Amino acid sequence: xxxxxxxxxxxxxxxxSRPPQYRRPTPRRRRRRQTHxxxxxxxxxxxxxxxxxxxxxxxxxxxxxxxxxxxxxSSATQPAPAPTPAPAPAAPATIASxxxxxxxxxxxxxxxxxxxxxxxxxxxxxxxxxxxxxxVDRNGCDxxxxxxARDLVTPTFKPGTRDCKVxxxxxxxxxxxxSIAFVNGPDTSPHVQIDHVVALAWAWRQxxxxxxxxxxEAFANDPRNLRASGEVTNQAKSDSGxxxxxxxxxxxxxxxxxxxxxxxxxxxxxxxxxxxxxxHQVLQTCPTP
Numbered sequence: 001x002x003x004x005x006x007x008x009x010x011x012x013x014x015x016x017s018r019p020p021q022y023r024r025p026t027p028r029r030r031r032r033r034q035t036h037x038x039x040x041x042x043x044x045x046x047x048x049x050x051x052x053x054x055x056x057x058x059x060x061x062x063x064x065x066x067x068x069x070x071x072x073x074s075s076a077t078q079p080a081p082a083p084t085p086a087p088a089p090a091a092p093a094t095i096a097s098x099x100x101x102x103x104x105x106x107x108x109x110x111x112x113x114x115x116x117x118x119x120x121x122x123x124x125x126x127x128x129x130x131x132x133x134x135x136v137d138r139n140g141c142d143x144x145x146x147x148x149a150r151d152l153v154t155p156t157f158k159p160g161t162r163d164c165k166v167x168x169x170x171x172x173x174x175x176x177x178x179s180i181a182f183v184n185g186p187d188t189s190p191h192v193q194i195d196h197v198v199a200l201a202w203a204w205r206q207x208x209x210x211x212x213x214x215x216x217e218a219f220a221n222d223p224r225n226l227r228a229s230g231e232v233t234n235q236a237k238s239d240s241g242x243x244x245x246x247x248x249x250x251x252x253x254x255x256x257x258x259x260x261x262x263x264x265x266x267x268x269x270x271x272x273x274x275x276x277x278x279x280h281q282v283l284q285t286c287p288t289p
Contacts, residue, residue, distance in 0.1 A: 100262035103254065103286035109265045110279055116270030118205030129200050129208075130217025140164060143221040147194050151228035152182055173230040175237070175247035175256065180230050195229040196220070197256070198263040201239035206269040225263045241275035242282065254286035 100106045133144040141149075141164035149155050152169025171180045171192050182192040200208070200220055208216055219225065229237075237245045242260060246253045257279050264271060271279075 100258050100265065102289050103258065103283045104288070106258045106261045106286075107280065107283050110261050110271075110276060110283070113261075113264060113276070114270045115273060115276070116206060117272050118270070121205045121209045124201045124204045126200065128204070128213070128216060129220040130213060132220075133194075134217060134221055136218060136221045143223070143226070144194050147223060147226045147228050148182070148192070150223065152192075158184075171228050171230070173233055174227050175229055175233040175249065175252055177249045177252060178230060191231050192228055193231055193234040195227045195234045195237060197225050197227055197259050198267075198269070199237070199239035199241075202241055203267070203269055206264075206271060207267075208269070219267060224266070227259075241272070242278040243272075243274035246278075246282065253282050257282040258286070 100109055133142040135142050137146070139146070140162060145164050145166050148166040148169065149157075149163070151174075152166065152171055155169035156167045157163045158165035158167050165184070166182070167184045169182045171182055172178070173180055180192055182188070196203075203219065208219065211219070233248065236248075242257055247256050261279055261283075263269075
């Protein structure tokens with residue numbers, strides 16, 4: 001049986017179409033899978049590095065990174081060293097150990113002290129120099145007993161006062177050279193008195209009237225300006241400068257003037273012409289070291 005052309009065409013159209021070819025997964029799904037595995041691998045790498053660093057730090061004998069302090073076993077077990085105690089305060093120095101060290105230095109320093117006749121200062125009042133014999137150095141002893149303990153030979157102290165209250169001793173008067181026995185008591189204590197080398201009234205006229213009350217109290221209790229002395233010489237000296245009073249023992253005048261000039265210079269006081277001249281005359285006679 002013959003098949004016409006039209007029949008062949010109809011038969012061809014009725015055949016099933018060619019099966020579709022295999023298609024790969026969409027690009028979006030592939031990128032998600034790649035991203036997921038990439039993040040996972042990175043996290044694993046970071047965790048491994050951190051674990052390695054921690055293990056190296058905790059390993060015995062491992063050195064700390066630069067700039068990181070890790071205490072050693074010895075420092076962790078041993079107590080911290082005790083702080084070094086502060087040095088004990090030095091014993092009171094003589095007044096001449098201030099700015100004046102020798103007669104030539106005293107002469108040079110004296111020449112630089114400003115001149116002032118002292119007449120313009122207000123009236124002097126001892127109370128303006130604060131409490132008498134205050135404990136300015138806070139050692140538990142008043143200034144009078146501090147000076148007695150320093151200047152007396154073989155001083156004895158009242159028990160229970162931590163060597164503050166001086167009961168007895170022997171003084172070599174720095175102005176007369178006389179030996180004076182000191183015994184504490186209302187009738188005997190005045191035999192040894194505490195002298196201000198530069199008298200408070202003299203200092204008041206030569207500049208101390210411009211100081212604060214605290215500065216004046218410190219000056220009145222400065223051991224560099226204080227000397228235990230005999231009653232007779234202390235009363236004779238009073239508030240005089242070198243032009244009106246000098247130690248009765250000529251061999252002791254040089255030391256007194258050197259100490260006097262040292263205090264004047266250290267406290268930046270002024271000086272009148274009479275005291276300057278008298279001090280200069282004594283210093284010129286001092287033996288050279």
